[in-house]
Amino acid sequence: MAALSEEQSLIRDQAKSWVSEKAPVRKFREMRDARIGQAYAPEAFSAMVDMGWTGILVPEAYGGSDLGYLTFGLILEELGRQLTASPLLASGLVGTSAILLGGNEEQKQAWLPNLVDGSAILTLAVDEGPRHAPEKTALAASASGDGFVLDGSKVGVLEGMAATAFVVAARTSGEPGSDQGISLFLVPADAKGVTRSARVTADSRGYADVTFAKVEIGSDALLGSLDEGFELLDTLLDRGRAGLAAEMLGIAGGAFAMTLDYLKTRKQFGRVIGSFQALGHRAADMYSGMELARSCVEAALAAIDADAGNVAELCSLAKCKMGDHLHLVSNELIQMHGGIGMTDEYDAGFYLKRARAMETIYGNQAFHRERYARLLGY
Amino acid sequence: MRTTQGIREHRERVMTATATRTDQGSDIEAFRADVRSWLADNFPSALQGVPPAMEGASEGKHAADMERWRERLAERGWGAPHWPQVYGGAGLDHAHVRVLAQEMGRAGAINPIPMLAGMGVTMVGPTILEYGTEEQKQRHLPGIASGKVRWCLGLSEPNAGSDLASLGTVAEDRGDHFVVNGQKIWTSGADISQWCGALVRTDKSVAKHKGISFLMLPMDQSGVRTRPIRLISGASPFCETFFDDARAEKDDLLGELNDGWNVIKRLLQHERASQTSAAGPGGRQKPEGLHDIAKRYVGVDTSGRLDDPDLRARLTQHLMDAAAHKLTAERIAAEARGNPEVSAAASIMKNSATGISQARSELMLEIMGQQGLGWEGDVFAADELSTVREWLWGKAISIYGGSAEVQKNIISKNILGLPETTQKG
Numbered sequence A: 001m002a003a004l005s006e007e008q009s010l011i012r013d014q015a016k017s018w019v020s021e022k023a024p025v026r027k028f029r030e031m032r033d034a035r036i037g038q039a040y041a042p043e044a045f046s047a048m049v050d051m052g053w054t055g056i057l058v059p060e061a062y063g064g065s066d067l068g069y070l071t072f073g074l075i076l077e078e079l080g081r082q083l084t085a086s087p088l089l090a091s092g093l094v095g096t097s098a099i100l101l102g103g104n105e106e107q108k109q110a111w112l113p114n115l116v117d118g119s120a121i122l123t124l125a126v127d128e129g130p131r132h133a134p135e136k137t138a139l140a141a142s143a144s145g146d147g148f149v150l151d152g153s154k155v156g157v158l159e160g161m162a163a164t165a166f167v168v169a170a171r172t173s174g175e176p177g178s179d180q181g182i183s184l185f186l187v188p189a190d191a192k193g194v195t196r197s198a199r200v201t202a203d204s205r206g207y208a209d210v211t212f213a214k215v216e217i218g219s220d221a222l223l224g225s226l227d228e229g230f231e232l233l234d235t236l237l238d239r240g241r242a243g244l245a246a247e248m249l250g251i252a253g254g255a256f257a258m259t260l261d262y263l264k265t266r267k268q269f270g271r272v273i274g275s276f277q278a279l280g281h282r283a284a285d286m287y288s289g290m291e292l293a294r295s296c297v298e299a300a301l302a303a304i305d306a307d308a309g310n311v312a313e314l315c316s317l318a319k320c321k322m323g324d325h326l327h328l329v330s331n332e333l334i335q336m337h338g339g340i341g342m343t344d345e346y347d348a349g350f351y352l353k354r355a356r357a358m359e360t361i362y363g364n365q366a367f368h369r370e371r372y373a374r375l376l377g378y
Numbered sequence B: 001m002r003t004t005q006g007i008r009e010h011r012e013r014v015m016t017a018t019a020t021r022t023d024q025g026s027d028i029e030a031f032r033a034d035v036r037s038w039l040a041d042n043f044p045s046a047l048q049g050v051p052p053a054m055e056g057a058s059e060g061k062h063a064a065d066m067e068r069w070r071e072r073l074a075e076r077g078w079g080a081p082h083w084p085q086v087y088g089g090a091g092l093d094h095a096h097v098r099v100l101a102q103e104m105g106r107a108g109a110i111n112p113i114p115m116l117a118g119m120g121v122t123m124v125g126p127t128i129l130e131y132g133t134e135e136q137k138q139r140h141l142p143g144i145a146s147g148k149v150r151w152c153l154g155l156s157e158p159n160a161g162s163d164l165a166s167l168g169t170v171a172e173d174r175g176d177h178f179v180v181n182g183q184k185i186w187t188s189g190a191d192i193s194q195w196c197g198a199l200v201r202t203d204k205s206v207a208k209h210k211g212i213s214f215l216m217l218p219m220d221q222s223g224v225r226t227r228p229i230r231l232i233s234g235a236s237p238f239c240e241t242f243f244d245d246a247r248a249e250k251d252d253l254l255g256e257l258n259d260g261w262n263v264i265k266r267l268l269q270h271e272r273a274s275q276t277s278a279a280g281p282g283g284r285q286k287p288e289g290l291h292d293i294a295k296r297y298v299g300v301d302t303s304g305r306l307d308d309p310d311l312r313a314r315l316t317q318h319l320m321d322a323a324a325h326k327l328t329a330e331r332i333a334a335e336a337r338g339n340p341e342v343s344a345a346a347s348i349m350k351n352s353a354t355g356i357s358q359a360r361s362e363l364m365l366e367i368m369g370q371q372g373l374g375w376e377g378d379v380f381a382a383d384e385l386s387t388v389r390e391w392l393w394g395k396a397i398s399i400y401g402g403s404a405e406v407q408k409n410i411i412s413k414n415i416l417g418l419p420e421t422t423q424k425g
């Protein structure tokens, strides 16, 4: 754990106790079994709003507390530990960061207070194919009169069914594959021509496929500058990646805690299975991997707060190391539980399914290794 | 439940509380300036990046400079800067030690004293500081802190490696001294050391951990004989050590009689803590980045990528591992603030450091291809030859100081609380 300020420790402790009392993994199971459309409990998200979590990144002038990404990460980690479902990451971090990074004064005034009070849920619509590749954006935005017309579709939009609006990455010039000619737009979910359908995924969380058919938007919907949106998008994605990594830290922590507990209680051959060195050494590897991954995640979040020069590098490092670690831990979770880990009645499967989703979102390990190599120049 | 308003109010309180902490920073900066100007006056520039000759300070073309540099450092207590001044250190806290290291790094200055003192600065000294009597501290520490007295450690025996407690070297009580008989092995630097910290059996009638003591004895006596062992890397840095009625004074028993196991546990923690740098064997970081070296040997494709995608992927993974290690070392230091040298994380960091360092050597060898196989001769550049030697030498780091497997035992048992993972022998 980073050397936390007193305030950060308080917020973390608050999150920890709220999550374990009000939103433990049992609640996630209830939600999944009820097949709720937006895939989270609305009352849980309201409670998060009440606790000020949606305002953590927002300057005080717009109703937030401006506590920064490292603090936000502490909360996400606790949510990850119990797989608490909510749009806090998709909207409170990614959507909010989009406005903070790209919004002009009017847009900030219009969006930030609503994001803080939870009345707006703004999420990023970026990928169009099975693999994360933001420069392959093809969804067309053509100038028309005073504004633009959007045509195309997005897949796997985080919390896309709950969103009240989308930040849409669109192509305003150039060809898919080029990082030139991309622009970001703010599009209300109820705009004419927007249709969405729930994407039912193994992790039982909220995703939507969204189609934009001749959607007309005004020039004030442009976020950041025309054609030059890739840098903004990449910066925004990095913040999302760091946030994902923080949540993954919690998921891995929860999965490891379950595993360790089982190693200490399950008996075979007359002794607890944790006394077998073949398992003990793997547990030691997981523990070590966790410490190393944690350092990367916290460094990425702190670098964003400090506006450091190596944010991109650190975010890829964090997403990749955390992804590798979570991959391992989620597999060992099942393996070390034996048959019981395979049953739906047991929670282990939830962690495994969530792990792969988190690894995939905003670039898997291979994506970030490649990006890291390019950033280092070889 | 706390609202945004609550968070904000709380923050104001915290900010006022932290405002008082900043004057500490100015003291550090003054110290930095002091170090910088002292280095400019005292560090012989010919020694930039030059480590001391392993055989001792007296050899090589830098010998005179090295001896002068050692003396200057020792005068300021900067050979072992965190030790108290009365014992030859400078009494610096961790933050100041770090500044000193940073500034020396900037100037290309290597502190030769920890190397000249063998196991003295990193292991024996800190243990004497904790367990020694006042008289022992005064007798032994200044020699170590000045780099004038080299120490070796006689722990391992032919039949006592990882299972160190089964050692058989015995020390017999003869009133004012002990007589020591037995054989040690893998004793690093035994042939060039003046003193030895040895683990000996002083009571055979009790359980194996309970009858062990830690003795300090001079190497220059007729009862001690050493025989160098040649390693796969060609070097002979360690020896077999034979004790044949060797003598150790009663005053040189460190800690209580038969309490040597606790003394050595502590000493080994210091050893692990000193081995957590991923810089590579000998702690030297090549100035040129690994990916630049790779580009030089392998070449790049039309889009500027290393012209071997498989190597590139593994190289990237390695560099990420190294970055994660470095960030973790920084995090541990920030969290511990006080004394980060000995912590529960030492086992994690030792394994991580050795894994990274060994992977780096393997990658270097692979990158260099035919040039990474040289043993001697002028078809190979000096750094190619040293790559091969370091690769071979580096295999040792996951064996000594508690092997990689033993570290995992420690983590699973002591940190994770899993039951004993080893069968009792």
Ligand SMILES: Cc1cc2nc3c(=O)[nH]c(=O)nc-3n(C[C@H](O)[C@H](O)[C@H](O)COP(=O)(O)OP(=O)(O)OC[C@H]3O[C@@H](n4cnc5c(N)ncnc54)[C@H](O)[C@@H]3O)c2cc1C
Pocket (backbone or CB within 6 Å): B152, B153, B154, B155, B156, B157, B160, B161, B162, B163, B185, B186, B187, B188, B189, B238, B396, B399, B400, B401, B402, B403, B404, B405, B406, B409, B422
């Ligand atoms: C370069 C170098 C310098 C050294 N310097 C010194 C020195 O100065 N002084 C000194 O006293 N000693 C020194 N040593 C010795 C070192 O401490 C021992 O080599 C080490 O303790 C391992 O003991 P061993 O060689 O007998 O191997 P063994 O203990 O026989 O181990 C053999 C293999 O079995 C594994 N193993 C053993 N026990 C377990 C277990 N419980 N669980 C799982 N796996 C296990 C080990 O990990 C290893 O892979 C040095 C060694 C080297 C290589």
